[in-house]
Amino acid sequence: MDWQRPGLRIVFISLLVLFAGVVAALVRSQWTEVHEDAPLGSGGILDARDWSPQHDGLLDLAGEWEFYWQEFVVPSHVPGRPGPDDPRPEAVIPQPGLWNHLDIPGSWYSPESYATLRLRLQIDDSWPETLGIYILEVSNSLRMFINGTLVAQAGEPGVTKAETLHKLRPRLGEYYRDGATELDIVLQIANYIDREGGRKRPLYVGTPEDVRGMQRSTIAYEGIIGGALLIIGLYNLVLFLVRREDRLPLAKLSAILPRHEVIFRPRDVVGGDFYWAAPGQNPGSGWIAVGDCTGHGVPGALMVMLSTSLLARCVQSVNDSPDPGRVLGELHRGVRAAMPRSKTHDGLDIGLLYYEPGTVRFAGAHLGLFVLRASGSLPVEYLPGSRKGAGYARTPIDYAFETARLQLQPDDCVYLTSDGLLDQNGGERGFPFGKRRFIRLLETLRGQPLPQQREQILGALDEYRGENPQRDDIVVLGFQSP
Template sequence: MHPEDLEAVEAQQTNLFENGHHVAEYRFRKADGVYCWVSDEQTLIKDQNGNPLEVIGTWSEVTARKTAEQAALQQSEQRLTDAIETISEGFSLYDAEDRLVLGNRKYTELFDFGEGPPAPGSTYEEIIRKAVAHGLVADANGREEGWIRQRLAEHRNPGESGLQRQADGRWLQISERRTETGGTVAVYSDLTEVKESEQRAAAANQLILQSLRYASRIQSAVLPARRELEALAADHFLIWEPRDIVGGDFFWFQPIGDGYAIMVGDCTGHGVPGAFMTLIAWGLLDRMLRSAPSDRPSEVLVGLHQGVQSLLGQDAMHGDTDDGLEAGICFINPRKKQMTFAGARFSLWRANQEGVIEIKGDRKGLGYRRYPPGTNFNDYSFPFDSRDSFYLTTDGLIDQIGGPRGRSFGKRRFQDLLRKLRDTPMREQEESLRTAFDRYQGEQHRRDDLTVLGFVPHS
């Protein structure tokens, strides 16, 4: 018997006495010294008491079959090797003792530090330690032993794919899994281009964020200082939260003839486009307020409408843009205790002991092509006293989706909140409104910019 086959055949011989039948195939040396393959089939004969009597066996030469099987196996292995070599990723197979069985050229190149690729039979720990010792793994620099322990643990108990940075700047994604025989198969994918693209995108995103933050400082600087509202109102709160750092919502307060003006607007879009629209509105607004009659806020809306249409070329029937804004403006005369409101698709909310009412503006926007240049707006005048609170809000509050049914916050919910909060200071009202809004929004994304202005006029 061939010496390489003897140990295995002897170890399997007990099968004959356990099963009563056994077949072994091994190489046997003929008289001419040439080895052939034989199939040794044995049957155990027992007496009537079940005791072994004898073994009847037959030998058959199976050299041709075994040679064909080995040739087919070698051909199959060669096809597998050829297929593995054609893939663009590194591929390796380790046996149950963690020794390298197979590694394609892409894989062996990763661990070639000038002495040739890792030899089959080398353990994974031997290979990885040599790679770290020769500085091939950038992630291991400065913490070699700790990194090796971590990598071996990941290799022996594979889970999620991991990233490894090489000394030559490449990024490798390592995906490992256990085989049914207890070995490990691994695929090494080169993600360098992906990582570099991510880094370029992150750098570009950072530059955009820096620009937006700078633009936000400019937008905040252009808006009137909130302390100016303290001089105009007995009590107030202001929530102004652009969805995307800068936005299309704005607020304005300015002294006029015999009182002062308070305004909230919502321009088309949000983010940078909305912010550009607010710049256009501000430029027009200052001029309109200086020349408007102190009892006609509607004249300011007319001026904004015509100014936006003219600047954007939207006073013609056709064009590339159709942008505008919605706004509500209050002219307040403290001496007469009188307020005049005009709104373009905007409402003013009034809260007092009698309840909460909505004073609706006109159902017309400002600047859009569908409204002719001669569009007019209505003024609503009424007296007020120290028990009155007023609120202006953009649709970022009303239209926000949330709640258990995924519906909008809505006017009724806003009105109910104002009714509950009307006797509390404005600062407490702001906190309660923020809490209610955040709770209602929940996990939903913010749909629009948010502006809510509440104030009690000096009486």
């Protein structure tokens, strides 16, 4: 049996993921249940007086929390009765959630900063005196207070990067409420290493026994899924090394478009950005993609392997009528199905095009397409991708990615780039490189051969970055129409 055939590879990966999912679900079912009809916070208050941790299980402290931007609030008053020196919240925001995704008119919140989240939890006397706390993954540092008492901490939040110590792991805590029926819960969060700031996953409260059960369940569940992804990664790595034609997609890209250049700079040894190509229906036609998966290093690389395997299957299903938007829809649903439910913020941004001589069909998920016309009288064209990413829980499962079509003239240049280049900070004020600066740079490259364009882009990026560290993986792919 030829395990290098794409069809058998897909069957193997699908069966492995299915097996891991079934085993993980069985493991998860052995521990305490979290109810979907639990009460939610509203206006910074969560009324849980009708909830019984002893009978109903763990309570997810989801809903609306008070949000204090660039402030570390420590309550020093009677819970529920704001003191005279208490700051007022800037907004009330849904949790779990990321502050750089907030859509508040006139405001923008950088992921690299600090903030406080606050919730007042109302309970009754039947609740246990000792409460267990379980904070799932927070890609930041944090401190958690209940009624002014520190109950959990990960790292050391600070108002600057130098003052902050990050520890990216779940935390357990316990709190003796001493008869209190209103709990003032405060989370101080700081982030200077992740491109997303805030709380990504649930925060549970309940009996200490249920909290420890949830911890064991989560470790087993994610260990099984992680092991399955590791096996998939090792399997693909072996094929990657054995099959010379699969070592890099450059050979496939060259068969489609002889004139092309690629900039590939992972932040670490390996990363979550990728470029990819596959042949189309006819000679000289094919699929080309640039993607940006969540994560860096090995976790990002494993997401790349999963995403590119699914992408290969998706394009095969529509090769009779190439439609990049349809492919992205299938890819989105495939990633959602393959990832565990707890990975609500895992997915990818991707720009995908189908090229045939003189024509490009393009669809993007958070990534766009740049076109530099050979004619000096035309400005750089930018085709924005969809505002939704692929595979993320916040993207509706039936979301329709739109396909745009454009005509190419001889010597027109087309560019796909991940956000690593556009988001790289630098310059005198530390601002991102940005789309406008990239467009101005491309306009200076008109008429130059692609190898020289590549060197000019690298030089401009390095000069702008200066002494700042590389923030993210970077991929730029450019090609010239015959």
